[in-house]
Amino acid sequence: MNHDSYADDYIRAILNGVKTIAMVGASPLNVRPSYFVFKYLTERGYDVIPINPGQVGNSLLGKPFVASLKDIDRPIDMVDVFRGSAHVMPVVDEVLSLSPLPKVIWMQIGVRNDEAAAKAEAAGLKVVMDRCPKIEYGRLSSEISWMGVNSRTLSAKRAPIPVKGMRLSLDRQSVSGGNTAASDRAVKNRNEPG
Amino acid sequence: MTERNPGFATLAVHAGAQPDPTTGARATPIYQTTSFVFNDADHAASLFGLQAFGNIYTRITNPTTAVLEERVAALEGGTAALATASGHAAQLVALQQLMQPGDEFIAARKLYGGSINQFTHAFKSFGWNVVWADTDDLSSFQRAVSPKTKAIFIESIANPGGSITDIEAVAEVARNAGVPLIVDNTLATPYLIRPIEHGADIVVHSLTKFLGGHGNSLGGIIVDAGTFDWSKGGKYPMLSEPRPEYHGLKIQETFGNFSFAIACRVLGLRDLGPALSPFNAFMLLTGIETLPLRMQKHCENAKAIAEFLSTHKAVDEVNYSGLASSKYAALARKYAPKGAGAVFTFSLKGGYQAGVDLVANLKLFSHLANVGDTRSLIIHPASTTHSQLDDAQKTAAGAAPNMVRVSIGIEDKDDLIADLDQALGG
Numbered sequence: 001m002n003h004d005s006y007a008d009d010y011i012r013a014i015l016n017g018v019k020t021i022a023m024v025g026a027s028p029l030n031v032r033p034s035y036f037v038f039k040y041l042t043e044r045g046y047d048v049i050p051i052n053p054g055q056v057g058n059s060l061l062g063k064p065f066v067a068s069l070k071d072i073d074r075p076i077d078m079v080d081v082f083r084g085s086a087h088v089m090p091v092v093d094e095v096l097s098l099s100p101l102p103k104v105i106w107m108q109i110g111v112r113n114d115e116a117a118a119k120a121e122a123a124g125l126k127v128v129m130d131r132c133p134k135i136e137y138g139r140l141s142s143e144i145s146w147m148g149v150n151s152r153t154l155s156a157k158r159a160p161i162p163v164k165g166m167r168l169s170l171d172r173q174s175v176s177g178g179n180t181a182a183s184d185r186a187v188k189n190r191n192e193p194g
Numbered sequence: 195m196t197e198r199n200p201g202f203a204t205l206a207v208h209a210g211a212q213p214d215p216t217t218g219a220r221a222t223p224i225y226q227t228t229s230f231v232f233n234d235a236d237h238a239a240s241l242f243g244l245q246a247f248g249n250i251y252t253r254i255t256n257p258t259t260a261v262l263e264e265r266v267a268a269l270e271g272g273t274a275a276l277a278t279a280s281g282h283a284a285q286l287v288a289l290q291q292l293m294q295p296g297d298e299f300i301a302a303r304k305l306y307g308g309s310i311n312q313f314t315h316a317f318k319s320f321g322w323n324v325v326w327a328d329t330d331d332l333s334s335f336q337r338a339v340s341p342k343t344k345a346i347f348i349e350s351i352a353n354p355g356g357s358i359t360d361i362e363a364v365a366e367v368a369r370n371a372g373v374p375l376i377v378d379n380t381l382a383t384p385y386l387i388r389p390i391e392h393g394a395d396i397v398v399h400s401l402t403k404f405l406g407g408h409g410n411s412l413g414g415i416i417v418d419a420g421t422f423d424w425s426k427g428g429k430y431p432m433l434s435e436p437r438p439e440y441h442g443l444k445i446q447e448t449f450g451n452f453s454f455a456i457a458c459r460v461l462g463l464r465d466l467g468p469a470l471s472p473f474n475a476f477m478l479l480t481g482i483e484t485l486p487l488r489m490q491k492h493c494e495n496a497k498a499i500a501e502f503l504s505t506h507k508a509v510d511e512v513n514y515s516g517l518a519s520s521k522y523a524a525l526a527r528k529y530a531p532k533g534a535g536a537v538f539t540f541s542l543k544g545g546y547q548a549g550v551d552l553v554a555n556l557k558l559f560s561h562l563a564n565v566g567d568t569r570s571l572i573i574h575p576a577s578t579t580h581s582q583l584d585d586a587q588k589t590a591a592g593a594a595p596n597m598v599r600v601s602i603g604i605e606d607k608d609d610l611i612a613d614l615d616q617a618l619g620g
């Protein structure tokens with residue numbers, strides 16, 4: 001599938017569908033993006049498991065770090081990857097060795113590995129690359145609108161007051177990817193060889 | 195399942211706004227407050243560290259202003275936007291993210307006079323050096339590029355003459371030079387021209403003009419197209435390098451395709467301070483809801499009046515890109531098929547005194563230094579804004595002694611034509 005852009009429905013189905021998320025490369029440092037994405041997703045009701053072999057024995061916001069995906073004691077719906085693009089393939093291989101298989105592999109902003117994506121997709125997994133689940137959740141719920149970001153969604157329903165632990169509705173009217181066609185085009189041009 | 199893509203008029207009414215969480219208020223409330231309480235120390239730290247969505251202080255974010263920001267970002271097809279106290283403030287904040295002392299930016303010579311002043315005087319004092327180019331000679335942009343160039347700045351429809359810029363051609367120069375193209379889209383508004391579709395990386399506006407549209411509130415905005423890769427070559431350290439005040443956070447790495455708007459907010463607005471008043475944001479938002487309807491009427495009236503003037507015996511020449519005879523007619527058809535805007539100039543056979551007399555004799559046109567109001571406006575630059583220059587300087591600045599500028603409002607066009615006719619001596 002094309003990974004230069006994603007339809008809102010594709011992202012929405014993933015974020016509405018997954019419950020347990022394993023975060024590869026979770027950092028205990030509270031200034032790192034992985035830390036605050038972990039925190040945000042936890043506060044929005046996901047069961048997020050921090051993976052970092054250097055931190056085993058410590059906890060992240062009450063959740064014990066584990067060394068690797070295979071050390072997790074429960075089925076995982078999604079694996080969120082905070083690793084450089086070149087280090088994604090071994091993560092995908094490890095994911096594909098799990099049983100039951102996770103449903104989604106998500107790579108953060110700046111992380112893109114088309115070969116690893118194709119391998120995961122061939123095994124039936126959904127793949128998202130070069131996106132952040134916190135930003136996408138904030139966008140589809142419109143929580144990100146507080147920062148003047150174009151959520152590309154509309155709703156005439158009363159807005160919720162987001163509080164800790166609350167899942168927000170992601171089912172707003174989409175303006176679709178079309179209105180940031182320019183941004184998508186720029187990514188496509190950057191990823192084309194030469 | 196296919197996703198439906200709402201049209202421009204739907205976005206003009208809905209984008210960014212939904213009924214208020216607390217009260218259910220349908221119109222966007224005016225959150226006239228300086229500050230917002232924190233839930234606890236952890237919440238405060240998360241907000242200050244840019245780790246959570248939420249409000250701290252109206253200099254940086256405000257819920258009323260945020261609706262305006264998302265609205266304009268949606269209309270322009272951008273990823274995010276940042277409102278400022280004026281159009282001038284938008285230009286200052288945008289360029290501050292790109293420029294270091296000693297750097298250069300290329301700007302079209304045909305610009306709003308206030309921008310020429312800002313670039314020539316204020317920005318020079320920061321060590322930001324403007325290099326002028328001519329939109330009628332596109333090779334002049336290429337010739338102006340140097341290793342110090344950090345941006346190119348043009349107007350989509352240029353003030354005061356209403357000429358149309360070949361945005362795609364200038365965008366290509368910017369792309370080849372590896373710098374962002376900034377387009378001031380004030381006179382066109384996204385209803386007539388959406389510069390991002392033609393290659394702009396950043397769009398700025400004076401919201402004071404047609405977007406607000408009622409001549410009652412100042413405001414400006416910066417729209418991030420989400421198209422520029424700020425990480426390349428370390429040319430834009432504000433975006434690509436770790437920020438010490440945010441514990442080493444890199445803006446581009448963290449915020450992806452809306453990182454320019456975030457830099458403008460958390461580095462520019464935070465430190466320079468020209469935030470928009472929430473009350474003004476409310477007034478501007480209300481104006482934007484009727485933007486499509488108003489722009490249709492503005493353009494219909496402007497075309498009719500330009501045609502009337504072009505056949506009037508007292509008029510020497512009409513500079514309106516919407517006229518078939520205009521040298522910009524082809525560019526207008528390409529970039530602004532719905533209308534060439536409502537600001538243009540015309541010159542009078544009777545010279546300087548004819549300009550003074552026309553302004554004095556008009557009964558409906560207001561004599562003032564603004565454009566983009568519901569009301570029709572006129573100014574005779576030679577006797578007002580440019581009166582300190584000699585005749586040669588006036589002509590070079592596009593303010594010849596016999597030239598007047600109009601901004602056509604949304605009144606009945608027959609009344610405007612009758613007013614001009616009587617003021618021109620029938």
